[in-house]
Amino acid sequence: MRNQDASPPSVVDALYREADDWHVNAGGETIHAKRLSGPWRRFKWLMASVWLIYFLGPYLRWNGQQAVLFDIPNRQYHLFSTTVLPQDFWMLSLLLLFFAILLAVVTALVGRAWCGFFCFQTVWTDVFTWIEERLEGSPVARRTLDKAPMTLGKLRIKAIKHGLWILIGFLTGFSFVAWFTDAFVLWRTFFVGEANGAAYATVALFTAGTYVLAGFLREQTCFWLCPYARIQGVMLDRTTIVPAYDEQRGEPRGRVRRAEEAKAIGDCVDCNQCVAVCPTGIDIRQGQQEGCITCALCIDACNHVMDKVGRPRGLIRYTSLDELEGHSTKPLLLRARVWVYSGILALALGGILYGLTSLAPIELKVLHERAPLFVLQSDGSIQNAYTLKVLNKTPEPIAVTISVSGHDQMTLVGADTPVMADPGNVTPARLFVKIPRRDLAEVQQPIVFHAETRLPSGQTIETERESVFIGPNR
Amino acid sequence: MADHNPFPGENNTGHVWDDNLRELKNLPPRWWMIGLWASILWVVGYTVLYPSWPVGQEPTQGILGWTQMKEYKRGLEQVAAKRAEFEDKIQGMTADEIIADPGLTQYTLASAKVLFGDNCSACHGSGGQGNPGYPVLADDDWLYGGTTTKIAQTISGGRQGAMTAHQNILKPEEVDTLAHWVVQMNETAGKGGSEAGWALFKTKGCTACHGQTANGVLAELPNGDVVTVGAANLTDGIWRFEPGGFESAKHTILYGVNQHGVPETRNAVMPAFADAGKLTDEEIKKLVVYVHELGGGQ
Known part of the structure; x- marks a missing residue:
């Protein structure tokens, strides 16, 4: 249009004809x-x-x-x-x-x-x-x-x-x-x-x-x-590589005219193709901006044009701000961020893997009765009541045998028959533990409940849960 | 307000204050008008479907026939349906049969927890831990027997303890001897009572209620049940009346339990819960299971 007097390479003619149609997105139109x-x-x-x-x-x-x-x-x-x-x-x-x-x-x-x-x-x-x-x-x-x-x-x-x-x-x-x-x-x-x-x-x-x-x-x-x-x-920094316009090489931009004139100006031929292909309608040549989703489609477009006008590719390319400004660039593995982030990633991944591999098929919770904390029985022993909650994560009903350890003179009452745990559910059971008063040295005696079951596959599963046996003040 | 319009042709209402403050006839934004009409449509739709206008005694019902009360009742029906499968089963069962089935026991315990809280916990504590003067239900020391049958009798018919006041029967030194003997018995689980104490216990009529061996049992039946009149077992470490010890035992011996005309007497009365429909038989059955499973059922 404007270049009637010049003799530009014919390949870019078509691009210039549409160049003015492309403009930066202001939200007003699709x-x-x-x-x-x-x-x-x-x-x-x-x-x-x-x-x-x-x-x-x-x-x-x-x-x-x-x-x-x-x-x-x-x-x-x-x-x-x-x-x-x-x-x-x-x-x-x-x-x-x-x-x-x-x-x-x-x-x-x-x-x-x-x-x-x-x-x-x-x-x-x-x-x-x-x-x-x-x-x-x-x-x-x-x-x-x-x-x-x-x-x-x-x-x-x-x-x-x-x-x-x-x-x-x-x-x-x-x-x-x-x-x-x-x-x-x-x-x-x-x-x-x-x-x-x-x-x-x-x-x-x-x-x-x-x-x-x-x-x-x-x-x-x-x-x-x-x-x-x-x-x-805000997570980007000077070392981040993003699709960026090489200003040093491209500016001053100017439309391709006579070959000798073209040498005096930058490599950007101002064809607006980078704007044309941009799905968010921004101009990458204005530098990094919030509208850029770094989809790299402008790289394709610019390389296309550079090929046509016979200039080297990469006027728009994946590069960092440091590199564009001629600063030295650190290799990936020497950057602290890479190590810190990778460390956290590895920790989280390790935790998930540990969790998935150690999913226990049964889980035991023990609730100590609080009212009363303990009672004195007629045989002179102290009794504590516990509600056990057995979670069965397997698809089959299983029989869970409960036992308790932590004191020599301890008797477990109510665990003669195993707890029948429904699949995918929590099954409660109320049990009692007795210790003769004279054998009780501590007001709070730590004890451990054990749950054991044999899965239909023949595998034996065990789990345990700590609790406490409470007696009177001495 | 200005008399003439200084801003002609501006689409204002002609109302101008303070020289230039004026009311324009701009239309509201379209989105706002859409919102307005949508709200009006919503109101119309809502009042057709749901109860709304207060006309007369009852509001308009709405063609869906929905009310909050109906939804609430539907929720109650769902809960009742869920419970019905358990309730139907335990309906025809005895307390012992329920206790033999772990699943039904768990249901009954959960269900009776509310009954226990409403009817029993005021005296016996939220978990059956007892209160001064009111027996602990979580232990295995039973005044009237700890089988389901005995517990059911206790809840249905209530209990009233009785012990004679010995202030005018025994000499002060005899009372002291007996009180000391009770403390010795308590501390040694019935093995260490003094000779003098035993002699008084056997000759002063104590055995009539506390039994020959002082364990509160008058007779053991062939089926394992025991016959008691509610007298305390003196051979274990559990005190019937707080705080226990010499003074406390002496007080009980002197003034007795539930003695008319003795102001210092101990009180030991449990009301009858079957009376006047306080609790139904089914509710009592659930409570029997609950109390039996508190920690000391026999």
Whole structure:
């Protein structure tokens, strides 16, 4: 347009013609980002495919039942052959710690990788705009269609698009519910009105949420709704590698004109392609900013253009602020952060592994009777009452034998027959311990209750719990 | 308010104060209007479905027929249904049969805990730990027998202890000798009572209630039951009346238990809980199981 008098390389002509259409996102209009192929684009699809687990996972079977099932009404969480009961929930806090630190370490090292490649907001928006492009065409065509008056043809396209969006929203909600109830049963009951009311409410909420968030709010969610976007923004430092524009090399930017003139200016040809492909509509050349989700699509776009104009790639590339400014960079393994974060990660992971491998099939709790703390029996002994609670985490009823140790002259009353512990439940039993008064040296005598059982597999399981025997003041 | 409108063509109402403070006719934001109409629709929908308008004695019922009271009663029915499977079983069982079944025992203990709290704990303590003058229920020292049958009799018919006041029967030194003897018996589990004490015990009529061996048992029946009149077992370390010891024993011997016209006498009365429908037979049965399992049932 403006370069009629010059003789620029013909390849970038087309880019300049659309360059003025691309401008930085101010929230006023829908971002219609351009889609280019490239290694980062492929990487992005690859990473997004992790979410297939979310959709397909509930259908996985293990020993005849759903492999991963969070059975909230029965308070049982099935993970393959392991059953986790609420008592083991301390592991959840370690799991949350693990992922919180993982987020921190990844962000500190390679920027907002979560935002750019894994976040559901990013991935779902990506899929939604991909459908939009399939149906409505290129960004220019989409903008034209949006402005065009409503016709039957436009209505048809829009109806299909919104229908597909709602369908994806529905599948998102349905898959979520399928983790909490048997997935196959859910399919059978959901459409005939026999599923749980909470299931319908959840699916409705997710359908609406997905439709609105990925269909309309899109990058505005990252800008104004998402707290993690801001939190992650402060985790970056000078050594973090993020998609960044090499200002030293690129500036002063200028459009490609005559070859000799081009030498006097920087490598950036000001084609605005980096803005064009940006899903959040920002200009990476303005430096790191909160709107950048580090999805690296601008790297693909810029390399594309650099190839065309015959300049070296990497004007926009994954690099750190230190490197861009010519400071020395520390190798990964010499950075304290890497070690501290890795240490916490290893601790949390170790705790979870320990927990999962040491899940005891039975658990014993002992409650000492407080009113009265002790009674004097007619034979001159002191008696304490205890309520034992036996938790059976196995799927079979088991007979648990109770014994007690800690004092030579101790008699256990009420434990002649074993406690029959119901599966997945806590079975209480009231027992008494007697010690002759003359043999009682301490007001508080520590004692230990033992529970022993033989599983149907023949394996013998033991567990114990400390308690106290209380006598009168001497 | 200004008489003329200094801001014509501005879409204001013509109300202007302090030269330039004026009321505009701007429409409320659309989201606000949507919210307003949605709220109105909500109210209409709600009043159609749920009880709401106070018309006459009763509010309008709403086509769903829902009320908080109905929901509360449904909840009670659910609890009753859950309990019914246990209640139906224990209905036809004796206390001993319930105790033989650990599952039913646990249910009965949980159920009777409330009954015990309402009816028994005021005197016997929340856990059967007793109170001064009121026997401990968590031990195995029973005045009237610790079998389920005896406990049931005690709860249903109540108990009234009796012991003669010996202030005018025995000489002061005899009272002292007996009181010393009771303390010796208490400390030695019945083995170390003095000769003089035993002689008085046997000759002054004490055996009529406390038994020949002073253990409170008058006779043992072939089925293992014991015959008692509620007199204390003097051969164990447990005192019937607080605080125990010489002075306390002397007091009991001097003034007796439940003696009319003796102001210092000990009180030992348990009301009858079957009287006037205080407790039903089923409730008494549950309490029998509860008391029996407190720590000393026989």
